[in-house]
Amino acid sequence: MAGKLDGKAAIVTAGGSGIGAASARRFGAEGAAVVVADLSGKRAEQVRDEIIAAGGRAAAIKMDAADPDGVAAAVRLALDAFGRLDVMFNNAGMAEVALIHETSLESWNRVFAVTLTSTFLGLKFALPIMRAQKSGAIVNTASISGTRGDYGMGSYNAAKAGVINLTRSAALENAHYGIRVNCVCPGAINTRVAEVLGKDRAEEFRRTMGAAHPIGRMGEPEEIAATVTFLASDESSFITGASVVADGGLTAWTGMPRMPGTK
Numbered sequence: 001m002a003g004k005l006d007g008k009a010a011i012v013t014a015g016g017s018g019i020g021a022a023s024a025r026r027f028g029a030e031g032a033a034v035v036v037a038d039l040s041g042k043r044a045e046q047v048r049d050e051i052i053a054a055g056g057r058a059a060a061i062k063m064d065a066a067d068p069d070g071v072a073a074a075v076r077l078a079l080d081a082f083g084r085l086d087v088m089f090n091n092a093g094m095a096e097v098a099l100i101h102e103t104s105l106e107s108w109n110r111v112f113a114v115t116l117t118s119t120f121l122g123l124k125f126a127l128p129i130m131r132a133q134k135s136g137a138i139v140n141t142a143s144i145s146g147t148r149g150d151y152g153m154g155s156y157n158a159a160k161a162g163v164i165n166l167t168r169s170a171a172l173e174n175a176h177y178g179i180r181v182n183c184v185c186p187g188a189i190n191t192r193v194a195e196v197l198g199k200d201r202a203e204e205f206r207r208t209m210g211a212a213h214p215i216g217r218m219g220e221p222e223e224i225a226a227t228v229t230f231l232a233s234d235e236s237s238f239i240t241g242a243s244v245v246a247d248g249g250l251t252a253w254t255g256m257p258r259m260p261g262t263k
Helices: 018-029 041-053 068-082 105-133 154-177 193-197 199-212 221-232
Strands: 009-013 033-038 057-062 087-090 136-141 179-186 243-246
Touching: 009 018, 009 068, 009 105, 018 033, 018 041, 018 057, 018 087, 018 221, 033 041, 033 068, 041 057, 057 068, 068 105, 087 105, 087 221, 105 136, 105 154, 105 179, 136 154, 136 221, 154 179, 179 221, 221 243
Parallel strands: 009 033, 009 087, 033 057, 087 136, 136 179, 179 243
Antiparallel strands: none
């Protein structure tokens, strides 16, 4: 059976862990040749090796998604290794927790560089290739935090909102070239929580965040990878400029308590 991405070549930024790694593996399983780009060259190589071991094609590159030279190098690698570029998944992002009046300019700039500027650079370097071939699919990782506010996450909220509207602009500018540009807006996803917070705090975080979602749990990276793969594939051929929410029902809720007598 043919895969959803047979014959296509893709780049995944921040592809060494979490949503990026799950998406890179899924792309490979669906027939795409994948450039796994990550700030950690070791993690990128590990995911590359997993794709190859599963029978796919892949290359790895150590890359800072906020560095134009790095993004340009990833695009060159795709062209050199696979001869084309059909899918660009701009997945890099970061958050730093601070109240707005306590956020340093350095922190603000860092969050915007990794989260929004990286998306701009992915678009900037992928679009000329895709325009020349008159086809392509670009997926950007936004967040439900780009559609709502979070306490102590002002820079992240602003940057992810920027990703959503940049996606719309890019979709409008490139639709007539056969290029689709969409973004995925995940809720809380079970990624490197334990590594960042430690085991005990990670379990508490998972319980708290899981309870906030009507579905009763955090999402898994593979669930977002499935959405990304759909947006990257021809199955979503009439979808562009969209922000696809995958949040376990979190943003469907007004926040009001349950009505008396309901379960």
